[in-house]
Structures are given as structure tokens and as C-alpha cells.
Amino acid sequence: MKVKKRRKLLLAVVIGVIILVAAIPPIVLAVSKAFTAQESVVRTDWEIETGDIIGQDEQWQVEYAEAELGDGLRAIQLIPEDIGEEGFTYYDLEVQRRLEGALESMKATNDMTWTATTPLAVLNPYGTGSNGLYLYFETDVPTKVSYNIHVAVDGISDFTADAADASGEEYSKIHEFQIIGLVPGETNEVTLTMTGSWGNVRQIVRFTVDMPENRSDYDTRLEVTQGTSDQAQAEGLFTMMRVNGYLGYGFFFDNDGVMRYEMVLEGFGLDRILFEDGEMLTCVSSSKLARINGLGQVTGVYPLDGYELHHDIGFGADGEVLALAEHAEGETVEDQLLSIDLESGEVTNLLDFSQLMQPYFDQTRPVSPTDDFFWQAGEWDWIHLNSLLYLPEEDSLIVSSRETSTIIKVTDLHGDAAVDWLAGDARFWQDTEYADLCLTQEGDFVPQYGQHCVEYLRDGEEDGIYYLALYNNNYWSLNSRDFEMSVADSVGVDLYGDGSERSQVYIYRIDENQRTFALEQSFDVPYSSIVSNGSLCGDNWVVNSGVAMVFGEYDADGTLIREYAYECTMQNYRTFKYEMTDLWFQ
Known part of the structure; x- marks a missing residue:
């Protein structure tokens, strides 16, 4: 009786091993496909954290929200009204056209004069760079804009650049560019310097930006x-x-x-x-x-x-x-x-x-x-x-x-x-x-x-x-x-x-x-x-x-x-x- 039970147990083990061996290729294939399939995944969640909604542009179907950048600079964020809908993506020319229209409306606001001290500032205006800060303002004479970003943290050196204006001109009275270099999760002290074509400094403006954490949660320091x-x-x-x-x-x-x-x-x-x-x-x-x-x-x-x-x-x-x-x-x-x-x-x-x-x-x-x-x-x-x-x-x-x-x-x-x-x-x-x-x-x-x-x-x-x-x-x-x-x-x-x-x-x-x-x-x-x-x-x-x-x-x-x-x-x-x-x- 014990011998028969042992034979049945051995047979069950052998059958189990055979089934397991037979299952290994499909399991390996399933795991491998899951690993490689991640490269084909398309983002479905584009929604971002903002401050209070402060306005709406019905023509362009865009909401204006406060950007939470601290007290040093008043900035906004542009939120497409369909951002939470299935199939939404910023990599859509119609979405980009609406964002551009909303931005142009802000630039043309009748009761606002955009200057270097009171610029139109928009965080990540087109949804493609989480810590890019758009600035728009005018100066009395043609100048070029350079900026310095200082973060009071050991190991982070100042970041200095000459801004490339959207006009393609080196010197301009109308300035439209994106500040690149603001460190996520840190207080960034920004100095804008406007320089004339003869090399003379025309204006210096300073403000702080409390940049939110980056979206990916990736390390900001290597x-x-x-x-x-x-x-x-x-x-x-x-x-x-x-x-x-x-x-x-x-x-x-x-x-x-x-x-x-x-x-x-x-x-x-x-x-x-x-x-x-x-x-x-x-x-x-x-x-x-x-x-x-x-x-x-x-x-x-x-x-x-x-x-x-x-x-x-x-x-x-x-x-x-x-x-x-x-x-x-x-x-x-x-x-x-x-x-x-x-x-x-x-x-x-x-x-x-x-x-x-x-x-x-x-x-x-x-x-x-x-x-x-x-x-x-x-x-x-x-x-x-x-x-x-x-x-x-x-x-x-x-x-x-x-x-x-x-x-x-x-x-x-x-x-x-x-x-x-x-x-x-x-x-x-x-x-x-x-x-x-x-x-x-x-x-x-x-x-x-x-x-x-x-x-x-x-x-x-x-x-x-x-x-x-x-x-x-x-x-x-x-x-x-x-x-x-x-x-x-x-x-x-x-x-x-x-x-x-x-x-x-x-x-x-x-x-x-x-x-x-x-x-x-x-x-x-x-x-x-x-x-x-x-x-x-x-x-x-x-x-x-x-x-x-x-x-x-x-x-x-x-x-x-x-x-x-x-x-x-x-x-x-x-x-x-x-x-x-x-x-x-x-």
C-alpha cells in the first residue's frame, strides 16, 4: 500500500515537473514581452498640480491657474480644459495652437504693461518641459538678456546663460524666451541683466523662484x-x-x-x-x-x-x-x-x-x-x-x-x-x-x-x-x-x-x-x-x-x-x- 502511494506521489511530482518545464517558455516570453513593451507605452496622465484657477479663456478652451513658485515672482500656468480626457496629449498641434492663442491673449491684455520688473511669466507654457519658465516683457531700447541662477546649496554652482529670444534677434525691445536652468525642488535666485548693443548694462532685475519638485521624481543631483x-x-x-x-x-x-x-x-x-x-x-x-x-x-x-x-x-x-x-x-x-x-x-x-x-x-x-x-x-x-x-x-x-x-x-x-x-x-x-x-x-x-x-x-x-x-x-x-x-x-x-x-x-x-x-x-x-x-x-x-x-x-x-x-x-x-x-x- 505504501509502495503504491509512493509511486503515485512520484508520478505526481514527475507530472508537475513536466508541466512546470512546459510552462517556462510561455512564462519567460510573457515576462520578456512585459519588459520590452514598456517602450511602447503612451502617457495617459498629463494633469499637473497648480495653484488656484484665476481665469478662463473660452475661445481657446484654456484655464489660467496660479503657478506655485513662492512669493518672489507671480507666474501662471496654462491648463487645457480637456487635459484629463482620454487621448489628450500636448504633442498635438491643435492643443499647441490653443495654448499659443491663450498666451497671445495674455500678452495683449489691455490693462497690463509687461516690463522686466513685471513680466508675463508662465511655467511650462506648452507642457513639454516641467521646469521651463517663459518670460515676456518690453524694454525702452533694444537689449539682449542674460540671466544668472543661484541656488544656496553646496555643490550647486551658479548657472549663467544668454537667453535666445524667440525673435531670433540678438538685441530687441520685445523679449520672449524661456529660462532654462531652474533647479527642481530648490529656491532659485534669478538675476536678469539687460545689456545694450554697446555693451552697457541698461537694467538689472532680481527675483526668486521656488521651483516645484520635478515630475518624474528623478534625482536632480548626480x-x-x-x-x-x-x-x-x-x-x-x-x-x-x-x-x-x-x-x-x-x-x-x-x-x-x-x-x-x-x-x-x-x-x-x-x-x-x-x-x-x-x-x-x-x-x-x-x-x-x-x-x-x-x-x-x-x-x-x-x-x-x-x-x-x-x-x-x-x-x-x-x-x-x-x-x-x-x-x-x-x-x-x-x-x-x-x-x-x-x-x-x-x-x-x-x-x-x-x-x-x-x-x-x-x-x-x-x-x-x-x-x-x-x-x-x-x-x-x-x-x-x-x-x-x-x-x-x-x-x-x-x-x-x-x-x-x-x-x-x-x-x-x-x-x-x-x-x-x-x-x-x-x-x-x-x-x-x-x-x-x-x-x-x-x-x-x-x-x-x-x-x-x-x-x-x-x-x-x-x-x-x-x-x-x-x-x-x-x-x-x-x-x-x-x-x-x-x-x-x-x-x-x-x-x-x-x-x-x-x-x-x-x-x-x-x-x-x-x-x-x-x-x-x-x-x-x-x-x-x-x-x-x-x-x-x-x-x-x-x-x-x-x-x-x-x-x-x-x-x-x-x-x-x-x-x-x-x-x-x-x-x-x-x-x-x-x-x-x-x-x-x-
């Missing part, structure tokens, strides 16, 4: 570590892009690691900011690009119906932006190139890499739950394009493919597109139809693996020679093809590593005449198996190691000037440094 280089840091603001755990925001930090601007998006995160005619162009959700001026006003919206963005955007031919994307319901992921016409808004699928490189695509398979990138289980991530670079003179495209650890050049992009060359470990391509297209490695060095953010650095000494910069993750992992290849001991093979691995910034010399590539310069940076970038800013390098959760500024030789540690869930995608001139600053 941990800063001083490096060994005494090189001066480049001008500009570090721009953290797609911070996991804080998607739907873009964060801008100064050289002291102090948050100076919090950009509020629909979702997803910034991939890159493009600048044109005094405006920025960037992604504001996984399926939408937007053009935004220096006041925070959205002046153009480009929905990508049926597609989802990932990893990079860049200027293409005249009037065109190129974007890496994927079909929202497609079989494959991260293998499409879109063309967006900035005038018409028309979106064209310019290049499907699964067709362009079909002979190789046919050798691949979807990611499985037992692969390194198990969170992508079920996705056919066979090439994983993560950066693009357009060469207008020859209508060519250079893309970075993380999955193949290869840089790929495509010629005649807008015509009969074809793969021109591949740069990376040639062994990877030896049993494919692309073996003869591999550039020959010139010199003894370990080629890049899992690289990100390939950028054009400079022209070479003759036509056909040029230099590319990239972040070499130095991480080897293949999740879409049953192929094994040994790599050097210095190359990481674990997502988080054991502490001995290093990533690098690489500078390649590409010689298309001789069909070679060589390592011109490199320097070590903290290890990051995925994401990340190393980008030139002036004479310095700005490097983000996303998995290590640090970014730093390095001198031209690759010696650290300063490093900044930050919090996120698993990774922050990129950190660039932008001067923001002609947009926020003169």
Missing part, C-alpha cells in the same frame, strides 16, 4: 567623481536619453551633475536630438517625432502609423529625416529604415534590411528563451540596427548592427540600394554570401563586438578615406543564428561581466580604396555589454556606459575629466552633450 585630466569641460548640457524606469522623460544636467531641465514626452525616450532653424527635432514616443522651438512649443508632429522607432534618427537628403524602426506588427524587429518628409509629413519605408540582405536573413532564427537576450524571446532580432549615418555626397548609409557585431555600408540609398562593405570580425561572414564584401582588417587589434553609435568623425587625407568613431561594447553574443565563434579573452561574453571587462571608444580609419579598416585610436571606458555611446563634443569625448550606469567626459587622449553616476532600471541608452545654442541660449 554623484560626481573627478578624473585625472585637468582639461576644461565642453560647454553644454548632458542629455540623458531613454532612462529605463523613467521612460517618457529627457533629462538635462550641467557639468556639476545638477538637473537643469526635465523634458516631458508622450513615452519612450529621446534617441538623439537634431537641430534645424532654431528648433529641435526628436522622438517623443515610440511612434512619433516632433519639432519643438525654444519656448517649448511643438511646431510639427510626425506620426509613424504602423511603425515603432528604436535607437536612432538622423538627417537624410534635403528635407528628410531617416529613422530606424520596425513594423509594429511585423515578424522581424529593428531592421527597417524610414524616410520622413519634414514638409509633408509623409512616411516611407525606404529600406527593409530583411529584403536587402535576404541571403543572410534566411540563415537566422527568432530569439529563444535560452539565449543571452531571453527577454526578447520570440522576436526575430536578426540584425538589430542601432545607429545610422547618412553620407549625402554619395547617397550612402552607414549603419551599426549589434547582433552581427558589424558596421555596414549601403550605397545608392534612394535608388537601387546595395551592400557595399562590412567592417568587423570577418569570420562571422565566412559561410555567407557576404564574405567577399568584408573589409580587410589592417593591423593587430581586437575588432569591435556589439558596438553602438557609429558616427562620422572626419574626412581622411584623400577621397575614399575617412574616420568613424564608435562605442565598442566589447561584448560578444549571438541570439539569432546557430553559429559559434571564439573571441579574444579580453572580450566580454556575460551581460554584466565579472568586473575585469572594459568597453572602449574606437576610432576607425576606413580606406575604401584599399578596402581596409584600421584602428587609429582607442581608450578604455567602463564596461557596458549593451546600449551606450562615445561621442565627440568639441575637443572632448562624452561617453555613456549604460549598463554600468555612468557617463563621463574625457579629454582628446581619453583621460577622464569627470564621471557621473546615475540611477535607472538596468540601463540608460545614451548621453550626449548639446550646447543648445540658437534654441535656448545665444
Whole structure:
């Protein structure tokens, strides 16, 4: 009797194990999909805290509320009456038109004279930057406006800038601009200085702003570590892009690691900011690009119906932006190139890499739950394009493919597109139809693996020679093809590593005449198996190691000037440094 019970118990255990094993793939798939799906989530809650409602503009369907900025400055907030309705977004040109109309009504108020001492002040007028403060006033003579922001907290240096006026003029009698740099959660002492064209100071105005906490609740001060280089840091603001755990925001930090601007998006995160005619162009959700001026006003919206963005955007031919994307319901992921016409808004699928490189695509398979990138289980991530670079003179495209650890050049992009060359470990391509297209490695060095953010650095000494910069993750992992290849001991093979691995910034010399590539310069940076970038800013390098959760500024030789540690869930995608001139600053 006991033997039968034991047999039944053993049978039940075996059946249970079988059921559990069978359930693991669906569980892994469900968890992985939930993790990756967060990038497609669109913000549904736009409502903000304000003071009392003090008025209403029925024509523009906007309410005026007091902005709770303390007693030093009387400011308002513009609240669209439909802000709580389903489907509302600030990234809607009709909403932006109404906000502009309400703002114009305030500027034209008959019984008010807006001066530097009594300016029209509006907190975050267009809903795109939580701590941006709009000012409008007139002066008797043409002047330019500079401002200084002082916060009486150790470790926060004064922030000084020349305001970029909405008129585009350096000197004006009518002033309309956005103060950038007010630190969330702190009392900010602001000094406005109006200077005439002969350099004489015409007026100085001071006021305080008790800035509310930032909307994301992200740290407003990063941990800063001083490096060994005494090189001066480049001008500009570090721009953290797609911070996991804080998607739907873009964060801008100064050289002291102090948050100076919090950009509020629909979702997803910034991939890159493009600048044109005094405006920025960037992604504001996984399926939408937007053009935004220096006041925070959205002046153009480009929905990508049926597609989802990932990893990079860049200027293409005249009037065109190129974007890496994927079909929202497609079989494959991260293998499409879109063309967006900035005038018409028309979106064209310019290049499907699964067709362009079909002979190789046919050798691949979807990611499985037992692969390194198990969170992508079920996705056919066979090439994983993560950066693009357009060469207008020859209508060519250079893309970075993380999955193949290869840089790929495509010629005649807008015509009969074809793969021109591949740069990376040639062994990877030896049993494919692309073996003869591999550039020959010139010199003894370990080629890049899992690289990100390939950028054009400079022209070479003759036509056909040029230099590319990239972040070499130095991480080897293949999740879409049953192929094994040994790599050097210095190359990481674990997502988080054991502490001995290093990533690098690489500078390649590409010689298309001789069909070679060589390592011109490199320097070590903290290890990051995925994401990340190393980008030139002036004479310095700005490097983000996303998995290590640090970014730093390095001198031209690759010696650290300063490093900044930050919090996120698993990774922050990129950190660039932008001067923001002609947009926020003169």
C-alpha cells in the first residue's frame, strides 16, 4: 500500500515537473514581452498640480491657474480644459495652437504693461518641459538678456546663460524666451541683466523662484567623481536619453551633475536630438517625432502609423529625416529604415534590411528563451540596427548592427540600394554570401563586438578615406543564428561581466580604396555589454556606459575629466552633450 502511494506521489511530482518545464517558455516570453513593451507605452496622465484657477479663456478652451513658485515672482500656468480626457496629449498641434492663442491673449491684455520688473511669466507654457519658465516683457531700447541662477546649496554652482529670444534677434525691445536652468525642488535666485548693443548694462532685475519638485521624481543631483585630466569641460548640457524606469522623460544636467531641465514626452525616450532653424527635432514616443522651438512649443508632429522607432534618427537628403524602426506588427524587429518628409509629413519605408540582405536573413532564427537576450524571446532580432549615418555626397548609409557585431555600408540609398562593405570580425561572414564584401582588417587589434553609435568623425587625407568613431561594447553574443565563434579573452561574453571587462571608444580609419579598416585610436571606458555611446563634443569625448550606469567626459587622449553616476532600471541608452545654442541660449 505504501509502495503504491509512493509511486503515485512520484508520478505526481514527475507530472508537475513536466508541466512546470512546459510552462517556462510561455512564462519567460510573457515576462520578456512585459519588459520590452514598456517602450511602447503612451502617457495617459498629463494633469499637473497648480495653484488656484484665476481665469478662463473660452475661445481657446484654456484655464489660467496660479503657478506655485513662492512669493518672489507671480507666474501662471496654462491648463487645457480637456487635459484629463482620454487621448489628450500636448504633442498635438491643435492643443499647441490653443495654448499659443491663450498666451497671445495674455500678452495683449489691455490693462497690463509687461516690463522686466513685471513680466508675463508662465511655467511650462506648452507642457513639454516641467521646469521651463517663459518670460515676456518690453524694454525702452533694444537689449539682449542674460540671466544668472543661484541656488544656496553646496555643490550647486551658479548657472549663467544668454537667453535666445524667440525673435531670433540678438538685441530687441520685445523679449520672449524661456529660462532654462531652474533647479527642481530648490529656491532659485534669478538675476536678469539687460545689456545694450554697446555693451552697457541698461537694467538689472532680481527675483526668486521656488521651483516645484520635478515630475518624474528623478534625482536632480548626480554623484560626481573627478578624473585625472585637468582639461576644461565642453560647454553644454548632458542629455540623458531613454532612462529605463523613467521612460517618457529627457533629462538635462550641467557639468556639476545638477538637473537643469526635465523634458516631458508622450513615452519612450529621446534617441538623439537634431537641430534645424532654431528648433529641435526628436522622438517623443515610440511612434512619433516632433519639432519643438525654444519656448517649448511643438511646431510639427510626425506620426509613424504602423511603425515603432528604436535607437536612432538622423538627417537624410534635403528635407528628410531617416529613422530606424520596425513594423509594429511585423515578424522581424529593428531592421527597417524610414524616410520622413519634414514638409509633408509623409512616411516611407525606404529600406527593409530583411529584403536587402535576404541571403543572410534566411540563415537566422527568432530569439529563444535560452539565449543571452531571453527577454526578447520570440522576436526575430536578426540584425538589430542601432545607429545610422547618412553620407549625402554619395547617397550612402552607414549603419551599426549589434547582433552581427558589424558596421555596414549601403550605397545608392534612394535608388537601387546595395551592400557595399562590412567592417568587423570577418569570420562571422565566412559561410555567407557576404564574405567577399568584408573589409580587410589592417593591423593587430581586437575588432569591435556589439558596438553602438557609429558616427562620422572626419574626412581622411584623400577621397575614399575617412574616420568613424564608435562605442565598442566589447561584448560578444549571438541570439539569432546557430553559429559559434571564439573571441579574444579580453572580450566580454556575460551581460554584466565579472568586473575585469572594459568597453572602449574606437576610432576607425576606413580606406575604401584599399578596402581596409584600421584602428587609429582607442581608450578604455567602463564596461557596458549593451546600449551606450562615445561621442565627440568639441575637443572632448562624452561617453555613456549604460549598463554600468555612468557617463563621463574625457579629454582628446581619453583621460577622464569627470564621471557621473546615475540611477535607472538596468540601463540608460545614451548621453550626449548639446550646447543648445540658437534654441535656448545665444
